[in-house]
Amino acid sequence: MICNSVLTAKNKGTMTVYLKSGGKLREKLKPDVDQYTRKIEVEEGLSLREILNQFEIPVELIAFAFVDGRLERLDYFPEDGQVITLQPPVSGG
């Protein structure tokens, strides 16, 4: 189930989000916290897709996000302090 927390206008400000990824996507992410993680400051109320576009991280290389142990899509609205793992697509079965 998709679980978005849409922020209301009164909460708008900036927030800190941690983006994590491995593989080819990691090169595009340019980690600065550890080898997988980049800390970014963004405006509150933006969807993950909007955030990724803002930081020129190619959304076509992202299959989904993994947030607090759940799968989320790119229309997910991150919250302050969250760690968002970006998962590239890989075959399997």
Place this chain on the structure above:
Amino acid sequence: MYGFAGQMLRINLKTGNISKQILSESFAKEWLGARGMVAKILYDEVPRDADPMGPKNKLVIAPGVLTGTFVGAGSKCGFGAISPATNSHADSSVGGHIGPELKFAGYDLIIFDDISPEPVFLFIEDDKVELRSAKHLWGKGSIDTEKQLKEELGEDFEIATIGPAGENGVVFACITHDFGRNAGRCGVGAVMGSKKIKAIAIKGTKSFPIYDLKSLTKQTEAIIQRTKPHPNMAPWQKYGTALFVGWSNDQASFPTRNFQSSYYDQWQTIDGERLVEECRVIDKACFGCWMNCGKYSRAKTRHGDVYIEGPEYETIALIGGSCAMTSIHDVTFANYLCDNLGMDTESGGSVVAFAMECYEKGIITKDDLDGHELRWGNIDDFEFIINKIAYQQGIGKVLAKGTKGAAEILGKDSIKFAMQQKGLESSGYESRWAPSMLLSFMTSDIGAHHNRSWSITVDLELGRDEIKGKAPVVVYLQHIRPIYDTLSICRLFWGELDVMPEEYVESLNYVTGWHTTEDELLKTSEKIWNLTRAHFLKRNGGPGRIHDIPPARYYEEPILDGPAKGKVLSLEKINAMLDEYYEARGWDKNGNPTEELLLDLGMKAVVDDLKEINLLGKPLPDGIPKVRGQKLKPKAM
């Protein structure tokens, strides 16, 4: 010889003779294991006119050089034979534990010849190797047989079995191991059944020599520590491959209603989230793996609960999406039915989806179905027809030939939507808007199997509508994959956890004491690719291009709905992709390997064989490319 147990078994099923032979080091070094050894043995030893279901076909079981070592996920075991679905070389691998167990018993290779007069199972306990009666097991399900053999022989035996589908010659019958892992593709289970082998039971307590155990252990420990915190680890551990259902659907590549569409509006009823929340019982891992991507699951059914490992992404795509299921329990139950009956879930799902479309179009009617129906998404109808197929009853006898074979009997243009290549049903990616993925399916040596080259990300990076510039990347991917298939390790550590090919080369050298390079392994891959191409041409005629054209649905029918609505490839574009591909490979315009290429690969005997049947490629005006295949150059940001 380091890295190998050093022995092979040749078993004549007709006479019961079991011969233990020394594994030649030069053979092992040249072909490495699994897919490589299988390709060479089938090419050299199976006569060109041998019936895949007859006594002259061989069943080969081959783990690889890294199977059973400390190298991460060195679990794989190859099963090979001439496929009754494609009438050519086939190899299909399984994870779990049976490959390592075979090496621990002291064997790198088993070659079965001829046909047993009675059902048997192969019993191996280290040096003790026997053919034992399987009369009491014949007719039983794969899962049921594995359980019974473990009860009879002991929990510590590793078992591979066939089910009724393999016994009855269904061309997409599989070999099942570890309660739901399968050597699934190309009907290797049907060949095992044709030889009257019900199961293989192995217990091994020995070891085999490693050249530099200290360095191998150090390397593996470092990889474990490095990959444990990898960002991809947690989602894979939680969902396994099922986590890609939503993404595939978003990308309009999720096969829906027999590939009529590439977008399934009910995907959330059958995705990884539903699987984990409703069905998952426990996570499972193969030998030497710390990712645990297997999901052992429980499905609620009208017969009560059933248990099976899965469903994986491909099963969800081809049973869930392609048959339009709307419950993860139904998909899991269908997975269980296929596994216990002993059928590949990919081909099984595709064949049922094909039959459902035939029913929708009036090509199959209630009269063909004993008054039954065959409705999209109906699990009772799925259960009805899959049983008919496994036991070759009524219309099941037609469908047991696979989509290509069935369409040739049913007629009425059904061949246009028989979603296969070379006789093997397509894996779970609708590709009318993913040309390089389609090219991968079209040119795959064993038919439309995703593990030969998974290139949809190439389409994402280079443009979904673009066809130019993709073929050399497909060739490169087709050469990378055999490295994993011959070393016999799970490729997911590469794709998911960034364990790179060069690290496996290092592992290989620690294990064997060789000084192999990645380029040498890529050249071995290319040799295998050309050997299996030549084998296909030898058995099926040519020119090669006629076997590489996909079903008409890909170039005649626009996608019905979803983000890719209206997308379709033209035959002209498909041929243009093949032109580029053949050029990148050093094949001629007909898709036949050239003498210059084969000699460059040291394959003189293959030149002679193709010359004899007039299928040797014509010399290329500018000669063959020096480098065949090219890495994807990442798009500039």
